[in-house]
Amino acid sequence: MQVKGIDGMTTPHSGVPERSVVDRTLRILGAFDRENRNLTLSGISRRSGLPVATVHRIVAKLHAWGALEKCADGTYRIGLRLWETGALAPHAALTQAAQPHLVDLHRRTSAAVMLAVRDGVDSVCVSFLSDDAHGVTRRDEVGSRTPLLDTTVGLVLLAHANEAARRESCAAAEAAHPSRGTVDAAALRTRLAKVRQEGYAITAPNPRLEGHGAVAAPVCTGHGTVTAAVAVMTPARFLQPMKLVPQVRATAEAVSRSVRTDGGRMVRIGA
Incomplete structure (x- = not known):
């Protein structure tokens, strides 16, 4: 049996070429990122490493289905149909479930509020609230991805991850920043154990946001x-741990209760 692939190629139903078409399609979608939201066909070709003719065929299919939208200037961007599909993901x-509690925390603290999940050795922001008064929105808007060891929310997620994830995070940090040397695994293990025991993490100033501090809870x-972590971020001079820790923990617990009573739809993310 033969079927038509997304780029119009006729391929065996179980053959390698069909999987190759899927791979090309994923490479095209992967060409879009936070810094490249709109791309021309040649731009997609360059970033995906695929010939323009191939890109043209697959993009036409993706556009027809709604995964890509064509803008007035001829560039393409991620389409509404793909967003609708992504909305089916567990996060x-x-x-x-978390949004009302995050809004309330932001209102009470006037700080930037984040909800993040773990994906491998990174934390991924799935919700972010800020009035942008302190300039953190550009770094932590929804969809941003950051190494676990670089943020307070990441430390909370890593503290509740398995040993393999901790080893991978240390290896990734050493590879990304060789000038810093080897990560002190023993010190990290002690710090993560403290996070688990106390039920929160504090970093002031935040190592990634110069001049900012953060409080996070699972x-x-x-x-x-632990499926996610809630955090607030504020300029270090305004960071008041004695005031913020109880509020962040209460919000994380409220989100946890909402997740547990949400019809059982929540599943573990970033195992």
């Missing part, structure tokens, strides 16, 4: 699995 249910499912 969408988490964000929906979000748990009914089985005790």
